[in-house]
Amino acid sequence: MAADASTAPIMPSAPNSGRASSLQRLARRRSTIAVLMTTPLLVVLIGLVAYPAGYGIYLSTLNRRMTGFMEAEWLPHGLGNFEILFESExxxxxxxxxxxxxxxxxxxxxxxxxxxxxxxxxxxxxxxxxxxxxxxxxxxxxxxxxxxxxxxxxxxxxxxxxxxxxxxxxxxxxxxxxxxxxxxxxxxxxxxxxxxxxxxxxxxxxxxxxxxxxxxxxxxxxxxxxxxxxxxxxxxxxxxxxxxxxxxxxxxxxxxxxxxxxxxxxxxxxxxxxxxxxxxxxxxxxxxxxxxxxxxxxxxxxxxxxxxxxxxxxxxxxxx
Amino acid sequence: MSATAAANRDMPSLYGKAGSLRSERRWALIWAYISLIFSAIILLTPPVYMLITSLKTSAEIADQKGNPWIVRNPTLDNYWELITNSLFQGFFINSVIVTVVVVALTMVISILAAFALARMRFWGSQVLATGVFLTYLVPDTLLFIPLYQIVGGLGLLNSIWGLVLVYPTLTVPFCTWIMIGYFASIPKELDEAALIDGATWPQMLLKIFVPVALPGIIAATIFAFTVSWAAFVYPTAFITTPDQMPLTIGVVSQLVRGDVFVWGQITAGALLAALPPVIVYAFLMDYYIAGLTAGATKG
CATH class of the missing domain: 1.10.3720.10 (MetI-like)
Known part of the structure; x- marks a missing residue:
């Protein structure tokens, strides 16, 4: 029922070529379209969530001026910030x-x-x-x-x-x-x-x-x-x-x-x-x-x- | 429950037990109403008290003698002063620009992605859908420091465009997630019929999916709107110049200054700033609630 109703507006814009070939072409292009459609989402997820998360981990190992790694006494090199936090009341x-x-x-x-x-x-x-x-x-x-x-x-x-x-x-x-x-x-x-x-x-x-x-x-x-x-x-x-x-x-x-x-x-x-x-x-x-x-x-x-x-x-x- | 209660009312003397059940039900109902009235009073008190304060003059607020819960000389001066204040107008305009751009971006990104994820099974689509949900669970307070550095590196600190850049992290994952749910619930026969009739993928999306999933789109739009309007962590971190501030942070940081709190104006400003989401809620409550519950019940 609902499908019948939706065919009317779509029908005129369909290409004149045979149904089989247009279906094949769609199938071929399907993954390309899908990737194109998800690209903006990927940009947001990777560029604004995953990358900042990784960058945050890197930042936490730097010294205050961000010129090099934060030295530590008893924790591995670069974890000085965590060491100071652990020792702070x-x-x-x-x-x-x-x-x-x-x-x-x-x-x-x-x-x-x-x-x-x-x-x-x-x-x-x-x-x-x-x-x-x-x-x-x-x-x-x-x-x-x-x-x-x-x-x-x-x-x-x-x-x-x-x-x-x-x-x-x-x-x-x-x-x-x-x-x-x-x-x-x-x-x-x-x-x-x-x-x-x-x-x-x-x-x-x-x-x-x-x-x-x-x-x-x-x-x-x-x-x-x-x-x-x-x-x-x-x-x-x-x-x-x-x-x-x-x-x-x-x-x-x-x-x-x-x-x-x-x-x-x-x-x-x-x-x-x-x-x-x-x-x-x-x-x-x-x-x-x-x-x-x-x-x-x-x-x-x-x-x-x-x-x-x-x-x-x-x-x-x-x-x- | 109401049906059985009605049945009991029709034959009260038939069974002795039914009468006691009925009175038990009536007491449960009375108890329910008492609890609801009690909680409604507590839940609505803060906004009502803000309204009371916003209608007072500064002199009346400073007067410690009387009952703080009543207004003696109601005045709209606090509202008028804010509406004619160019700084406050600026906050409002900034909020509107940021929210409109972010909502538009969010809906385009999430509808396109949700369509692809719900209908075109491709390599990694399952993983990506799970990833979308996981990023929804990443709170903004975990990311604001690295984002501060990144936004600073792009030269967008103290600019509303920096906010436009980072707000999608708050809105896109959830909107995509609930749109996947709505699109997945559309019967496959619909797109098969469209494909046989030679519809292209974009036509299928625009002429079938968008109209059919319109309630979901409205719910997602409301969510994106309320989240961008109420965002607080990012603007507090990124914006320090008053002329680029959106409303939330503008009211909190600019009206609360020094040792003198102009409480009449603060509460009036907070209520004005809270008005757009409340209006949206009042008119589209069912969509709003659908969006709230969709996170756990759809997808």
Whole structure:
């Protein structure tokens, strides 16, 4: 049907030569056309991703002026930047903070997102669209800009959150002034921004669980907890792991929230890898060491990427 | 769920158990609404508070006595000052130029590549498709230092064209990936029919694939638009002169200066800058969400 409709506009422009020969010619030219069509993509992937990645590794081995390799004492020649980082207390604090931040934020986002998706799935489908639209707003606003609003709500002198706390008799909180409160503030903003994304992913997954499974479980006398544990979670396992790993990558490499909210302070205690690399590499002008810092993100990102890819391939096979 | 609930309502006295099930369901529903209202309040508070602040005068913001959550003398001065400020207009124009060029480039690159990868099996096409997905997982914070050197070497630091050069790394992999998914879902009979009728490959792409996969193209375009509009790492690293700044970094770095924060203007600027993606979202929500979920469910 659809094919018939599409033939009409194409027919007049077909060459007059016989069908067989034109098919042969197409087959011959097919690979050439394919290569031509993928060339721009290859330019982007190789020129702007693969080459910079390799160049970043090379940069990390240079000395500050980039005149030669960075000498090292106990690591092999050229790894001096890594040696200095390993011996620096600030760097280890950054590494810990990155892990604490990423893991806590992702777990909270996953839990809040799952809860929201579940609540949304419960209400009649007519109202779902409206609620979904409203709850996704934090994800739509560019995070650098919404973080400005949070910064203003956390402001030491004018904090509107503290004002509300005071109404309920809760003592004022030094949101960005004290180490653990500042770390918590960053996590709060990240969860606020990312939880709606989890909600959308989980809601799509919840809708794809066949209703018959729940009916069968109900007939077998399953409680609502058992339905969640033995029907919903196994059916959603793959999408949950893909979303969590994907979010782990993005959260681990987060930059804008830290930059706007605390800029690494107080006393460099809220820096994550990305913001520390920025501080060292661009602001202090030590490009090679900055490159070395950002390279530390690579191993964990590579592990996550491997499992995301595996999950996605498995999912595609299931759907086929 | 609603169907069974309705069935229960029709015969409430028939089974004793059905009544308890019904009241359990009603409580679940009430609980769901309470949770949703509670979370909606928390999720919408920051933007609403930004709106409240942006409507206040500087004097009212500085006044610590009253309730910060209400506006006593609403004014649009903050917005008016920004709209008539030539620096802010410059940010806006820069953002528009960068976004439009990047979105156009992205869509051309990814539609061409996705068509080739989805339909013309050639040597290495599987590897390349996997590579596309892997590069989507490479975050910008891993690459900005080497790219800083590369862009600097090309003399494009402090220029919006440097941004146009590097933004495709954020947009092209994902857009190509979801376009491969949409193109792959088009039935093969369609292109076979076209081939028999003597259509060339470009004709097939333009007259069959693009129209049929239009929802996917819209979703990918929205994604490319929001990503380029909200990009933050690259402009912060590459741009230091105000006249070349796009909106995000312009609002963050130029309105927040020194020790005096003009919070009314900052929040007004942030809201104005966030407006285009929010408008797109409001009108094309279904495509937006399709694009969000496509990464894991298509391809």
């Amino acid at each position: 600030t760097f280890w604090a950054v590494a810990w903070q990155s892990c604490i931040f990423a893991i806590t934020a992702v777990i909270l986002k996953a839990l809040v997102g799952f809860w929201l998706a579940h609540m949304l799935h419960h209400i009649p489908s007519k109202g779902q669209r409206k609620w979904r639209g409203m709850l996704l707003v934090p994800w739509v606003i560019p995070p650098a800009l919404s973080t400005l609003g949070w910064w203003w709500m956390f402001d030491p002198a004018y904090s509107s959150i503290n004002w509300l706390f005071q109404v309920f008799g809760i003592p004022a909180v030094p949101w960005l002034g004290e180490k653990w409160w500042a770390r918590l503030s960053i996590i709060i903003v990240n969860v606020w921004y990312g939880a709606p994304f989890f909600m959308i992913m989980y809601l799509a997954a919840l809708k794809s669980v066949p209703e018959q499974l729940y009916e069968a479980a109900a007939i077998d006398g399953a409680t609502s907890w058992q339905r969640l544990r033995y029907v919903t979670l196994p059916m959603m396992a793959n999408i949950i792991s893909i979303t969590v790993l994907f979010s782990l990558i993005v959260t681990f490499a987060n930059y804008d929230i830290v930059r706007v909210l605390t800029n690494g302070g107080p006393r460099d205690l809220t820096h994550v890898f990305a913001s520390y690399a920025f501080q060292v590499g661009i602001l202090s002008g030590n490009i090679p060491r900055g490159a070395a810092v950002s390279l530390f993100m690579f191993p964990i990102l590579a592990i996550c990427a491997f499992f995301v890819l595996r999950g996605v391939t498995r999912r595609n096979k299931e759907q086929m």
